Amino acid sequence: MVANELDQVLVESVTEVLESMFFTSLLEEHETMSGLPECISVQLSFQGGAVGTFGILVPPETARTIGANFLGLDQDEISSTQTGEVVCELANMLCGSALSRLGNASRLALSPPAIQPPGSGRPADATVCHTFELDEGRVVVWLRLGSAL
Numbered sequence: 001m002v003a004n005e006l007d008q009v010l011v012e013s014v015t016e017v018l019e020s021m022f023f024t025s026l027l028e029e030h031e032t033m034s035g036l037p038e039c040i041s042v043q044l045s046f047q048g049g050a051v052g053t054f055g056i057l058v059p060p061e062t063a064r065t066i067g068a069n070f071l072g073l074d075q076d077e078i079s080s081t082q083t084g085e086v087v088c089e090l091a092n093m094l095c096g097s098a099l100s101r102l103g104n105a106s107r108l109a110l111s112p113p114a115i116q117p118p119g120s121g122r123p124a125d126a127t128v129c130h131t132f133e134l135d136e137g138r139v140v141v142w143l144r145l146g147s148a149l
Contacts, residue, residue, distance in 0.1 A: 006128045006143065013097035014132050014141055021093060023069045027133040039140070040084060041116040042091040046099060048108035051146040054095040055122060056087065062137030063087050069136075088113040094141060 015026045039057035046052060058066075060083070067086035068075045078086075091113040099108055122129050122142040129142035 006145075007130070009098050009101045010128055010130055010141055010143065013094055013101060014130075014139070017090070017093045017097050018066075018132075018134065018139075021070060022066045022090070024066055024134050024136055027135065038118060039121075040087050041118075041120040042087050042113050043116050043120075044091055044095055044113040045111045046095065046108050050099070050102070050108065052127070053123070053144045053146075054091065054098070055116075055142050056091045056094065057121065057140035057142075058087050058090075059137050062134070062139065065136040066090070066134075066139075084115050088115065095143075098143065 011026075018024050018026060039059050040063050041055065041057050043053055043055040046054065063083045063086065064075055064078055067073075067083045068078045070086050070089070071078060071082065092110065095110060095113075099110075122140065123144055125144060126142040127145045129140065132139045132141065
């Protein structure tokens, strides 16, 4: 699969999941991730019809806002634990959506999403990586394939 197709899959998946599950809209998409503060970093791996890793980076304030949207709470009601759990669930949903669009979802096994140590970012060898601008802030989504789809 060529990078342009993966880019399109990523944009479609992010748009669908954020709009339907987190009640937020994608304002624009960038190919770089400049200007982001320290982020909550979540990563999961997958294997089966394809092998690779998927991750997201979300600034804490953005995570709190979209977490509150997802849980139906006010921002001051959501705990940092809940915020981290919601970011993990967002990563899981985005990865599942992207992989199902690639046609291999039924043959894939996903690891549980895990919060990475502070300062973790996207891998330099990510196959695709995009920064998405939302009303609530920015979200970086990346995918690294270990084998061709």
